[in-house]
Amino acid sequence: MARRTGRRPGNPDTREAILAAAREAFAERGFDAASIRGIATSAGVDPALVHHYFGTKEQLFRACMDFPIDPSTVLPQVLDGGMDGIGERLVRMFLSVWDSPAGAAGVALMRSALSNEWTARLLREFVTTQMLRYVxxxxxxxxxxxxxxxxxxxxxxxxxxMVRYVLKLEPLASAPPDVVISAIAPTIQRYVAGPLQA
Amino acid sequence: MARRTGRRPGNPDTREAILAAAREAFAERGFDAASIRGIATSAGVDPALVHHYFGTKEQLFRACMDFPIDPSTVLPQVLDGGMDGIGERLVRMFLSVWDSPAGAAGVALMRSALSNEWTARLLREFVTTQMLRYVxxxxxxxxxxxxxxxxxxxxxxxxxxMVRYVLKLEPLASAPPDVVISAIAPTIQRYVAGPLQA
Structure with missing residues (x-):
């Protein structure tokens, strides 16, 4: 898949070596314990080159995952506004990303994340440190x-x-966003802010 | 993965040839249009041998998927009792299967179903014809x-x-069944029987 970091691509082999080392480090040691220095050493390059190609450790992690959105840009749109209507804002934002061309990257990410224990660990670490820690x-x-x-x-x-974009089970696969939002937003609203006991 | 059909295993190559032909037929033509005769022809065997190894067309489809449960046994337990409490019965049954040793087969099935368009189509066809048509x-x-x-x-x-068994995102991955049931059963109850509009 194409990498989009907004920087010039550099030497493809070097970039891939850095990404491979970073994926291993994030999956094995976790985001916090992984270091740019250690990743650079594994990849056989200077740490400055890692920064030059990928920016911060957060940006490197996002590049590793081919993650189609920047959580730090998108999540505030959901969270700003407080608890009222947060379910609807989350489902609406989610559909706007997945129904867009970025959705194809999301499907690829989900397939890759589910393909084995190692890639599942990488996605779990990403969700935990790059999304939940902020939210x-x-x-x-x-x-x-x-x-x-x-x-x-x-x-x-x-x-x-999974059902709308990967399995494409109808009618949820083709339902207009407003139908999906009406049905699912109350679920999210309760999970975030409502009672969890029957 | 081990095949469990309750019949004697027969020639492994023949069995695999039949399963491969059946997977292709179910994915390409759908369950209804696929025939035991056509599958047997593709596999280069006599239709009687397909019946002998796998039983009915439904049983052959289940063997194709390595599907860990028999929907026709499990679904009545959820549906009998009517609409009251159907959400709780579904989540409870689901957890009892996935928390059991059969759960590993479920994870394998999910991984395989998500690996590409072709296998996703096979799972979609299975869910549609073997579960929803009955439910x-x-x-x-x-x-x-x-x-x-x-x-x-x-x-x-x-x-x-996906979250509890494949990604293993905590605390949902380790939460006791009753915690999961309390949280998720009301969602299922509303999706089945409640209002879908806000």
């Missing part, structure tokens, strides 16, 4: 429940992606 | 909404499988 402190919910709520939201959104 | 007429819902409701249920259940 959880901003939710006005009981701290002890925040991670359960987030993983429930992840379950519905991952399943929506 | 939809038994639901007391407006017929025009039944398929949308079913695909919404599929989206939450597929996402639960």
């Amino acid at each position: 959880l402190p901003k939710l006005s919910v009981e701290p002890g429940e925040a991670r359960l709520r987030a993983s429930l939201v992840a379950s519905q959104m991952a399943g929506l992606a | 939809l007429p038994k639901l007391s819902v407006e017929p025009g909404e039944a398929r949308l409701r079913a695909s919404l249920v599929a989206s939450q259940m597929a996402g639960l499988a």
Whole structure:
């Protein structure tokens, strides 16, 4: 898949060596323990080159995943506005990304993430450190429940992606966004802010 | 993966040839248009041998998918009892299968189904003809909404499988069944029987 980092591509072999080393480091040691220096050493390049090609450690992780959106740009649009209507804003944003050309990258990412334990670990680490770490402190919910709520939201959104874009099960595959939003936003709203006990 | 059909295994090459021909027929032509005779011809064997190894066309399809449960045994447990509590019964049954040793086969099935368009089509055809065709007429819902409701249920259940068993995102990955049931059963109940408009 094409890499889009907004920088000049550089030597493709060097870039791929850095990405391969970074994927291994993020999956094996986790985002926090992985270092640009260690990744550079594994790839046999100077750390400055890693920064030059990929920017920050966050940007490098995103490039590793071919992640089609920048969470730090998109998530504030969902979170700003508080808890009221957060379910609807999340589902609407999600559909706008997946229904766009970026959706094809999302399908590829999901396929790759599910192909084995190693790639699943990489996606889990990405969701945890690049999305949930940013989102959880901003939710006005009981701290002890925040991670359960987030993983429930992840379950519905991952399943929506799978059924609508990967399996293409009708009629959800072709339903207009407003039909999907009406049906699924209340689920997300309850997972984020409503009662989790029957 | 081991095949469990309750029949003697026969010649492994012949069995594999039949399964390969059946997978192609079910994915290309669909369950209804695929025939045991056509599958036998593609595999270069006598139709009687297909029946001998795999039983009915439904059983052959299930063997193709390595599907870990028999929908015709499990689904009545969810549907009997009517619409009241159907969400809780579905989530409870789902967890009892996926938390059991059969769950590993479920993970393998999901990985394989997502690996490319062809295998996704096979799973979509299986869900549509082996599960929804049985379930939809038994639901007391407006017929025009039944398929949308079913695909919404599929989206939450597929996402639960993905987050709990494939990605293993905590705390949903390790949450006790009753916590998962309390949180997700109301979603399923609404998708099956509640209002879909905000």
